[in-house]
Amino acid sequence: MLKIGITGGIGSGKTTVCKIFQTLGIPIYYADDEAKKLYDTDAAMKQEIIAHFGEGVYKNNYFDKDALRDLVFNDIEKLKVLNSIVHPRVKIHADNWMQKQTAPYAIKEAALMIESASNLSLDKLILVSCPLEKRIVRVIKRDHTSHNEAMNRANKQLSDEEKRKFCDYEILNDDEHLVIPQVLKLHEELLKRC
Ligand code: ATP
DSSP states (O other), X not given: OEXXXXXXXXXXXXXXXXXXXXXXXXXXEEHHHHHHHHHHHOHHHHHHHHHHXXXXXXXXXXXXXHHHHXXXXXXXXXXXXXXXXXXXXXXXXXXXXXXXXXXXXXXXXXXXXXXXXXXXXXXXXXXXXXXXXXXXXXXXXXXXOOHHHHHHHHTTSOOHHHHHTTOSEEEEOSSSSOHHHHHXXXXXXXXXXX
């Protein structure tokens, strides 16, 4: 089975594109959602998080993402530590998930795919691209956040130009190109490779 990755910057439309693949019967692993679950379900990870960031990131024994975000938001070193705890575990979890899939191909969706080197265990990588300013407008609208906050999040990621070097395919989701025909074309192409 082909293992496909989908990445792209914040607000590029990765999830939106994945939903289209899902309607075609393709299973999707949403790395951010699965990572959030692991904070509560992976006991070793929980212990390590508490050891580095304190008991305060768990409220009533449940992970409190806002508390952790406040701790790492403006501290690159802490963010690196956090990523070094979480990313390898999500990678193993995703690899296990991939092995159980029976579709012709399966997709892992992750924003920090290249930054976390998770693309190395995948066969092909798709970039969902969109100019930065349009992405920022989408994120402000979706998350009811400020321009500054959205930019701050975007600046922690590689640019589309840098990501493009690692990707095999690109879906342009810039509000000017139709997305569904691009997905259908890529789906046919991937099926041929299976
Ligand atoms: P993140 O990495 O921040 O989770 P994402 O890449 O998964 O983002 P989505 O959540 O799919 O992006 O899209 C961001 C927002 O932009 C959503 O509110 C979505 O509905 C909207 N959006 C996505 N694609 C388009 C489009 N082509 N036209 C208009 N709005 C769009």
